[in-house]
Amino acid sequence: MTDQRNQQPAPEYGAMREDFETTQAMPPLPETAPAPLAGTMDAADAGAAHPEDLNIGTTVATRKSRKPLIITLIVVAALLVALVAAFFGARAYYQDKVAPGVRFGSTSIVGQTRDEVKATVKQAIKDSAITVKDTTGNTSATAxxxxxxxxxxxxxxxxxxMNAKSSSNIGEDILRVNPFGHVDVALAATPDNAVLESYLSAKLVSDAERAVPSSITYDGNAHAFVAAEGRAGKSPKLGEVVKAVKQAIAKPGDAATINVTDETIDAPIALDAAQKAADAANQRLNNKIVMTNGDAKQFELPADTVASWIKTESHLDQGSITLSYDTTAIKKFMSEQLPGQLNQDMVSQEDIVDGNGSVIVAAQVKGVDGVxxxxxxxxxxxxxxxxxxxxGGTVQVASDVKKFDVKQKQSEWRVVIDKSSQTAVVYHNGQQVKSFLVCTGGPGGNETDSGNWYxxxxxxxxxxxxxxxxGSKYLSPGVKWVSYFNGGEGFHTATWNYGGxxxxxxxxxxxxxxxxxYEQDAEWIYENCPEGTLVQVVGTQPTGAVR
Incomplete structure (x- = not known):
């Protein structure tokens, strides 16, 4: 079939332009409008069959331009999901392991467990040996x-x-598992240059040539610190060794070799400096420290124990000795010794009462608070x-106190001493069981005290x-069957005074x-009247014999 459109004459330029402008003046189709399907256009649509008339090219171009953006967003989202998953996975994996980026000397420790890290640290310490060669004396030591x-x-x-780069904050945890963030961990260590100098001097210089600092020691026999004088002599120059030690602490795990030379010096610490330190230490021993529970118990810290807590540190570069105190040992002593020294059980006070409940003797047993x-x-x-x-001084230790209670007790046994009749009558549960002849204290301040005792x-x-x-002294040896009831007053045998x-x-x-x-009477009191027996002294002092 012959295409009718191809046989139509070409339009003039002006007509084409007019059609174009007409088309441009038409409102554009919505971007979301679907493209017309072939074979569905009616007569009105037939005149707009060309793409330039329908503006289809613009719509298609718009739709095509969004695809790369969507693809990009999908890729980014997938990457974010992967990153989040990787972060939480790494966070869980390194929770009890060394984090990425943590460095310890020259040893790789990332991912190690605590036990593995401990073994690594011990090995690094062992590998950090330092060899010191004394070129003056041609001696050496590996330490x-x-x-x-x-x-x-x-x-x-x-x-x-283990805690390097650690945090409870998720934002900071991201930094923790970041392998590009580095943290160098050093040994937790404290150097003592005095020990270093003493050790290497002993190793590198002979005893006869070596300079020795004055020092102090504790003399257990004298219970005091004493100063010992040092002497002048040779000493290795150890500045480079000190630097090597600092380097080993910062980055452990590598051995080092240091060359040193000797120099002649005075005693690194003079005697007067050592004596000053000894005097300061002895001041701590002489000014006593007393521990108390705030009630009935206290004890003084023993000098030997305090001396063991006093530590000395020699500062060779300053020529001095300073004191410090072993806090760990002090706290250990207090936790172990204070309870046994200062705790006390509560003891109820016991008052002796008569049959009517009236107190005859208060605090026969003295009450004690529990501490x-x-x-x-x-x-x-x-x-x-x-x-x-x-x-020095007194340190009151904090405590919990349980106040003692008071109990009343009716005495099962009771002895009534009547000075008027010079007799002693014994009662058991209110019933008279014995009566004895006695002779009480004499005149001139010796009279037996009246009152209630036990x-x-x-x-x-x-x-x-x-x-x-x-005012002269007297001695009565071998007195039998003594039962004290009031200070130095008591029942006893008096064979020398049977007449009285x-x-x-x-x-x-x-x-x-x-x-x-009489002896048999004093023995009966001793054997039958227990401690706590009420003793009542009544009556008046006679001026002569009553029998």
Whole structure:
């Protein structure tokens, strides 16, 4: 079939332009409008069949330009998901392992567990040996860091490595698992140049040639610190060794070799400097520190124990000795010793009452508060402060206190001493069971004290000593069956005063305050009247014999 459109004459230029402008004036189709499908156009659509008439080219170009953006967004989203997954995976993996980027000397430790890190640290310390060659004396020594006075805390070092780059913040955790962020961890260590100098001097210089600093030591026999004088002599120049030690602490794991030369020096620490340090240490021993529970118990810190807490540090570059205190040992002592020294059990007070409940003897058994000490570390800190000040003093340890209660007790046994009749009558549960002849204390301040007392101390045999009215001393050896009830007053055998007992005449045959008895009577009191027996002294002092 012949195409009719191809046989039509070509339009004039002006007509084409007019058609073009007409087309441009038409409102464009919406961008979202679907493209017309072939074979569905009606008569009105037939005139707009050319793409330039329908503006289809613009719509297609718009749709095609969005595809790269969508693809890009999908790729970015996928990458973000992958990154988030990688972050949380890495975060979980390194939770109990060394984080990426953490460095310890020249050893690779990323991903190591705590036990592996500890082994690595110990090996690095071992590998950090320093060889020192003395070119003057042609001697040498290979020393570990510990030999050279470095106090290394392995556990603290391991903690520092495991916690490097750690955080509870997720934002900072991103930095923690970032392998490009580096953290160098050093040994947790403290160097002591005095130990270094002493060790290498002993290794590199002979005893006869070596310079020795004055020092102080504790003399256990004298219970005091004493100063020992040093001497002038040779000493290796150790500046480069000190630098090597610092380098080994910062980056452990590599051995080093250092060359040194000797020099002649005075005693690194003079005697007067050592004596000054010894005097300061002895001040801490002489100014006593007393620990108390704030109630009935206290104890003084032993000098030898305090001396063991005092540590000296020699500063060779300054020519001085300073004191410090072993806080760990002090706290250990306080936690172990204070409870046994200062805790006390509560003891109920016991009052003796009569049948009507009236108190006859208050505090026959003295009440004691229960005390349980606490916060021993706080007490240790107070002791450390007292040592630093050098003034001694009393440290009251914090405690929990349980107040004692009061109990009333009716005495099962009771002895009534009647000075008027010079007798002693014994009651058991209110019933009279015995009556004895006695001779009480004589005149001139020796009269047996009236009042309510109780038996508190007994002796089968005792040598009694005291003073007569004229001030002379007396001794009564081998006195039997002694039962004290009021200070130095008590029942006892008085074989030398049987006449005074028989006559009941304290005015002429009285004692120094005790109750003189026949031996069998004093023995009966001793055997039958227990401690706590109520003793009531009544009546008036007779002026002569009552029997």
């Amino acid at each position: 570990s860091l510990t030999d050279l006075g470095v106090d290394i805390d392995v556990d603290k070092t391991v903690d520092d490595i 349980t000490i606490k916060n021993t570390d706080d007490a240790a800190d107070q002791v450390i402060d007292a040592l630093k000040q050098g003034n 038996i508190y101390l007994k002796y089968r045999v005792q040598d009694m000593r005291g003073y007569n009215d004229d 007992i028989a006559s009941g005449d304290p005015a002429n045959h009285g004692s120094h305050g005790c109750v003189n008895m």
